[in-house]
Amino acid sequence: MSEFSILVVDDEEEFVATLVQRLRKRGWAGEGVLTGGAAITRVAADDFAVILLDMRLPDMDGGRVLQEIKKIRPQSRVVILTGHASASEGEEGIKNGAFDYLLKPVEFETLLEKLEAARNRGP
Amino acid sequence: MKMYTATIPGSALKVRSRESYYARQKRLFVVVVILVAIIPLLFISWTASHFYQKSWLDKTTVELTSLANSRREIIDLFLDSQENILAGYAELYDFAWLSTPGNLEKLFQAMNHQGVIVDLGLIAKDGSHRNYTGPFAEDLKDKNYAEARWFAEVMQNGRYISDVFTGYRGVPHFIVAVTDPTRSWVLRATINSELFNALLASAEVGPGGDAFILNRLGELQTPSRLGLTALPTGEKGLLAATTGGALTIHHSQGSLYATTGMKNNAWTLVLKTDIGTSLADFYRARQRDHLIIACAALLILAVSTFLVRSMMNKVEGADQQRMLLYDRIRYSEKMALIGRMAANVAHEINNPLQIIGDQAGWLDELLSEEDLGQLKNTDEYRTAFAKIKAQVKRASTITHRLLGFSRSTDGLKTPTNINTLVEETVSFLEKEATNHRIAIRRSLDPTLPEITTDTTQLQQVFLNLLNNAFDAIGNDGAVTISTSLGDRQLAVEFADSGPGLPEEALKKVFEPFFTTKKAGCGTGIGLSISYSIVERLGGTIEVRNGRQGGCVFRVNLPVTQQ
Numbered sequence: 001m002s003e004f005s006i007l008v009v010d011d012e013e014e015f016v017a018t019l020v021q022r023l024r025k026r027g028w029a030g031e032g033v034l035t036g037g038a039a040i041t042r043v044a045a046d047d048f049a050v051i052l053l054d055m056r057l058p059d060m061d062g063g064r065v066l067q068e069i070k071k072i073r074p075q076s077r078v079v080i081l082t083g084h085a086s087a088s089e090g091e092e093g094i095k096n097g098a099f100d101y102l103l104k105p106v107e108f109e110t111l112l113e114k115l116e117a118a119r120n121r122g123p
Numbered sequence: 124m125k126m127y128t129a130t131i132p133g134s135a136l137k138v139r140s141r142e143s144y145y146a147r148q149k150r151l152f153v154v155v156v157i158l159v160a161i162i163p164l165l166f167i168s169w170t171a172s173h174f175y176q177k178s179w180l181d182k183t184t185v186e187l188t189s190l191a192n193s194r195r196e197i198i199d200l201f202l203d204s205q206e207n208i209l210a211g212y213a214e215l216y217d218f219a220w221l222s223t224p225g226n227l228e229k230l231f232q233a234m235n236h237q238g239v240i241v242d243l244g245l246i247a248k249d250g251s252h253r254n255y256t257g258p259f260a261e262d263l264k265d266k267n268y269a270e271a272r273w274f275a276e277v278m279q280n281g282r283y284i285s286d287v288f289t290g291y292r293g294v295p296h297f298i299v300a301v302t303d304p305t306r307s308w309v310l311r312a313t314i315n316s317e318l319f320n321a322l323l324a325s326a327e328v329g330p331g332g333d334a335f336i337l338n339r340l341g342e343l344q345t346p347s348r349l350g351l352t353a354l355p356t357g358e359k360g361l362l363a364a365t366t367g368g369a370l371t372i373h374h375s376q377g378s379l380y381a382t383t384g385m386k387n388n389a390w391t392l393v394l395k396t397d398i399g400t401s402l403a404d405f406y407r408a409r410q411r412d413h414l415i416i417a418c419a420a421l422l423i424l425a426v427s428t429f430l431v432r433s434m435m436n437k438v439e440g441a442d443q444q445r446m447l448l449y450d451r452i453r454y455s456e457k458m459a460l461i462g463r464m465a466a467n468v469a470h471e472i473n474n475p476l477q478i479i480g481d482q483a484g485w486l487d488e489l490l491s492e493e494d495l496g497q498l499k500n501t502d503e504y505r506t507a508f509a510k511i512k513a514q515v516k517r518a519s520t521i522t523h524r525l526l527g528f529s530r531s532t533d534g535l536k537t538p539t540n541i542n543t544l545v546e547e548t549v550s551f552l553e554k555e556a557t558n559h560r561i562a563i564r565r566s567l568d569p570t571l572p573e574i575t576t577d578t579t580q581l582q583q584v585f586l587n588l589l590n591n592a593f594d595a596i597g598n599d600g601a602v603t604i605s606t607s608l609g610d611r612q613l614a615v616e617f618a619d620s621g622p623g624l625p626e627e628a629l630k631k632v633f634e635p636f637f638t639t640k641k642a643g644c645g646t647g648i649g650l651s652i653s654y655s656i657v658e659r660l661g662g663t664i665e666v667r668n669g670r671q672g673g674c675v676f677r678v679n680l681p682v683t684q685q
Contacts, residue, residue: 056470
């Protein structure tokens with residue numbers, strides 16, 4: 001996969017669709033999934049440069065998804081984006097291997113900066 | 124000074140309405156103590172007094188009875204003996220011998236060895252005085268008794284004993300008369316009744332007591348010790364005739380009477396004991412007992428009232444403490460619920476906010492790709508997108524703060540010097556304070572120990588309280604921050620020189636979205652967030668109006684022993 005490949009995991013379809021479109025305009029090869037299960041399947045199939053992960057998913061807890069992803073690809077860079085993340089939830093994510101966390105609503109520019117930072121981090 | 128920690132409106136009223144409940148309980152306890160302690164005391168006193176009086180009456184009755192019997196027997200015996208002696212002489216001597224001058228004199232001498240016989244007379248069947256020996260010879264010489272009632276009676280019955288009378292002689296006496304066996308003449312002796320008087324005088328009937336003899340008409344036959352001249356009216360029932368002569372005990376008008384018939388019930392012997400006088404000592408003792416009991420009762424009353432009061436005050440205090448604690452728990456449960464709700468609402472709103480912001484950004488990006496020459500209102504679109512973004516940001520600051528409610532407690536806890544934390548927090552706001560001409564005074568206790576707590580969250584609380592104080596003051600004023608060490612906790616107080624808050628506002632100040640600031644100037648979340656943070660850190664936060672006006676917020680934090 002390209003170094004601009006990104007997997008957006010969020011149950012809000014509107015959010016995923018628009019974000020993927022906007023990312024594409026910035027050169028990112030974006031792809032969206034709506035469930036934790038689908039995210040794990042996709043990660044198992046392809047190595048994304050960055051994964052943007054919501055903590056509250058309909059089928060499983062975001063923390064679990066993060067752990068599964070890290071099991072499959074320990075090097076993957078995950079940015080948590082959630083509407084509910086409290087400081088400790090985010091910190092918990094970082095402890096479990098997430099690159100960083102962001103709290104919804106986040107401005108697109110800020111999100112891009114964070115994704116760039118994640119992508120640029122050495123393996 | 125009223126303090127609101129977690130006082131839910133209305134609970135203070137509940138405490139007041141319970142005051143009458145405690146007053147009722149106090150009265151009830153006092154009444155119970157009185158019933159339990161004083162009534163037995165009175166009962167014992169009453170029974171002791173009652174039984175003493177009753178046993179005294181029983182004993183006195185027995186004594187009086189035996190005294191009456193013995194006196195009656197003696198007097199009856201005396202009367203019988205006088206009668207029998209006279210009857211013996213009447214049988215032994217004939218009229219002629221007795222008529223002979225000097226013989227009656229001899230008889231008188233023989234009879235009168237006791238000195239009770241006043242005179243002796245011989246009366247013929249026709250009532251004429253035939254012989255006489257005694258001191259009244261001249262007076263009685265020509266006396267004829269044919270018409271006298273006693274003479275008729277003795278002639279009919281053979282024997283006669285008169286009531287006591289003074290007669291011609293002015294001396295109380297009575298007569299005993301007998302006839303000879305053929306009833307043709309009468310031998311009569313006058314007997315001095317002084318002997319009876321002596322017999323009765325020696326009767327021990329106690330002080331205020333009396334002993335006398337009555338005839339059938341209730342006339343006194345012997346002098347009364349108390350100077351009575353006749354049976355008191357209303358005491359006619361004492362006469363032996365009404366009871367057939369049997370010994371009777373009467374209990375009337377504070378006196379105890381023993382009465383018995385004598386001389387074939389012609390006379391009544393009356394012995395009287397005055398209960399009041401005889402029991403005077405007992406009554407005095409009883410009075411003293413009553414005084415002692417009254418004192419004891421008063422003492423019991425005073426002590427029990429005091430004890431019940433202090434006990435009930437303690438109970439009341441404990442109840443109020445419990446109620447206060449209950450209120451606190453309820454309040455903190457309410458706050459926790461509100462917190463969870465707020466966090467959930469914030470989360471639910473954050474997602475749509477994200478989408479709104481993204482859609483606006485997306486439209487803005489797409490707009491850049493349009494042929495701007497064909498669009499009339501490009502600038503308007505741009506402004507509108509910017510406004511949407513700005514409002515999303517505004518909304519998100521609120522939702523992000525609301526999320527503070529659900530922040531977990533397991534944040535990083537480090538040893539913290541509260542004084543240092545205060546100084547650091549103050550330094551953030553010094554510029555703002557200067558701008559508003561607000562002086563920040565500190566009165567920090569240098570002996571405060573370090574406590575292990577979440578420094579970041581606690582600083583958030585201090586910032587909130589300071590900002591709040593600044594808002595309350597506006598311009599020109601002072602905030603005093605003081606720290607102090609108490610029992611297993613330390614306190615940080617923020618006192619502002621603002622206008623203070625009305626009572627109603629003080630009660631609600633920690634509730635979310637309660638604000639006294641103008642619309643748009645405050646969210647009303649800062650204090651409730653501070654409240655939940657302090658609660659999670661194991662402390663409490665209180666507010667009151669200061670003595671010199673303004674509000675005083677006090678944060679109490681637990682000090683853990685190292």
